Amino acid sequence: MDLLLVEDKDSFRRLLIQALEGSAWTVRAVADPQEALRALEAAPSQVLVTDLRLPGMSGLELIRRARQLHPTLRVVLMSAFGEPRDIVAAMRLGAEDFLPKPFDLEVFLALLDRLRALVGAPPPDPAEPWIAHSAPMQALDQALRRAAGTDLPVLFLGERGAGKGRCARRLHTLRHPGAPYLALAAATLGPEGPDPALLQRVQGGSLYLAGLEHLAPESVAPLIRAMDAAGPGFHWLAGLEAGASLAPELAQRLGALELRVPPLRERREDLLALAKALLERGARLEGRPVPWLERPAERQLLEHAWPGNVRELEALLGRTLGLSDGPAIRAFPDLELGCSELLSLPWPERGPLDAMVRAAARSAEAQLLRRALAQSDGDLPEAAERLGLTLRGLAQRLRDHGIPLEDRESPLPRKAP
Numbered sequence: 001m002d003l004l005l006v007e008d009k010d011s012f013r014r015l016l017i018q019a020l021e022g023s024a025w026t027v028r029a030v031a032d033p034q035e036a037l038r039a040l041e042a043a044p045s046q047v048l049v050t051d052l053r054l055p056g057m058s059g060l061e062l063i064r065r066a067r068q069l070h071p072t073l074r075v076v077l078m079s080a081f082g083e084p085r086d087i088v089a090a091m092r093l094g095a096e097d098f099l100p101k102p103f104d105l106e107v108f109l110a111l112l113d114r115l116r117a118l119v120g121a122p123p124p125d126p127a128e129p130w131i132a133h134s135a136p137m138q139a140l141d142q143a144l145r146r147a148a149g150t151d152l153p154v155l156f157l158g159e160r161g162a163g164k165g166r167c168a169r170r171l172h173t174l175r176h177p178g179a180p181y182l183a184l185a186a187a188t189l190g191p192e193g194p195d196p197a198l199l200q201r202v203q204g205g206s207l208y209l210a211g212l213e214h215l216a217p218e219s220v221a222p223l224i225r226a227m228d229a230a231g232p233g234f235h236w237l238a239g240l241e242a243g244a245s246l247a248p249e250l251a252q253r254l255g256a257l258e259l260r261v262p263p264l265r266e267r268r269e270d271l272l273a274l275a276k277a278l279l280e281r282g283a284r285l286e287g288r289p290v291p292w293l294e295r296p297a298e299r300q301l302l303e304h305a306w307p308g309n310v311r312e313l314e315a316l317l318g319r320t321l322g323l324s325d326g327p328a329i330r331a332f333p334d335l336e337l338g339c340s341e342l343l344s345l346p347w348p349e350r351g352p353l354d355a356m357v358r359a360a361a362r363s364a365e366a367q368l369l370r371r372a373l374a375q376s377d378g379d380l381p382e383a384a385e386r387l388g389l390t391l392r393g394l395a396q397r398l399r400d401h402g403i404p405l406e407d408r409e410s411p412l413p414r415k416a417p
């Protein structure tokens with residue numbers, strides 16, 4: 001999606017370009033309005049973001065001429081000196097929004113997200129990695145395949161960053177790969193509910209409402225009306241944070257099929273494959289060779305509790321790629337193995353209490369075993385001593401938890417020969 005940015009102040013132009021790096025926008029940026037018109041003559045843009053005061057021509061005049069060239073162009077006007085009459089004039093010329101300077105970059109990006117939704121709803125990239133080796137993810141993948149054979153709305157439940165959005169894209173691709181897809185933050189729905197123009201664009205495809213726990217109470221009724229009006233051929237998907245509640249009338253409509261997305265700590269078998277896929281994607285974006293993970297780095301990943309889930313893993317790998325340019329990642333210096341991480345437990349949501357305590361204790365035991373193995377670098381007698389167990393007792397517990405002893409890719413580290 002193409003965006004033309006017209007801002008004569010070099011430092012501010014650079015700041016906005018930087019803010020858009022890595023986004024879905026292909027940005028052309030110029031300082032001069034005449035040059036902007038020439039750029040639009042050469043190739044259309046879907047969005048024009050322009051300053052009001054420009055050398056040789058006002059932003060309003062630029063908007064007028066640009067929309068003559070491309071009547072469907074969406075426009076955002078920015079200014080530190082926006083008088084109400086300028087704003088009204090810009091709106092009359094078809095501007096979508098006005099950003100009074102100085103503005104928060106978050107506000108700028110949120111506005112562009114909304115415009116992106118209006119401009120188009122491209123299907124998700126079918127080549128996006130999908131890692132589902134672990135048993136819980138295999139089960140989820142089966143459930144997604146079954147859901148793909150229906151027209152039912154699907155509600156994804158899971159912790160933040162666990163991959164609810166990724167599962168929604170997977171389901172959409174299984175259902176109808178080329179159909180339009182749009183992800184919207186539920187918090188952005190106002191009292192009017194979803195924009196009808198926007199729903200129009202997603203006809204025949206899916207709308208994914210992310211962060212349903214942030215939906216304003218006044219948006220519930222308009223959303224239900226929009227769902228009723230949309231009719232068949234329109235697929236509703238939504239993500240809700242585990243443990244959050246949903247207005248009953250909405251739960252009735254959206255919760256026809258509820259799928260739980262397991263947190264990363266419950267699917268450690270996926271960890272290294274996920275890390276490799278995310279590293280590959282990051283390296284490709286930066287146009288550099290993919291670094292490999294050395295054993296200590298892998299071990300750190302496997303031992304961490306991942307309270308922030310796949311999103312946390314993605315952020316860590318992004319930071320690491322940014323800081324290192326070598327062919328391999330030996331360790332993650334900012335990934336400390338704190339004891340508090342061990343007690344990241346899969347708190348069951350329902351009783352009876354005794355069963356909840358037993359499940360939490362079992363998870364804590366598995367984590368303590370892994371931790372002791374990591375601390376003793378895979379040396380079993382040393383790990384047994386740390387845990388106050390006999391060697392045989394340790395082996396028995398490892399078996400109980402299905403922690404393998406010799407598998408090269410296993411979470412159990414071994415001492416270097």
Ligand SMILES: Nc1ncnc2c1ncn2[C@@H]1O[C@H](COP(=O)(O)OP(=O)(O)OP(=O)(O)O)[C@@H](O)[C@H]1O
Pocket residue numbers: 129130131132158159160161162163164165166167210211239274277310311314
């Ligand atoms: N199974 C998976 N395979 C590959 N990548 C994944 C998988 N699950 C999640 N990811 C990646 O992890 C990142 C976080 O996932 P996503 O945005 O779907 O999380 P979320 O649960 O929707 O988070 P939030 O609720 O906080 O918005 C994304 O980049 C996503 O592509």
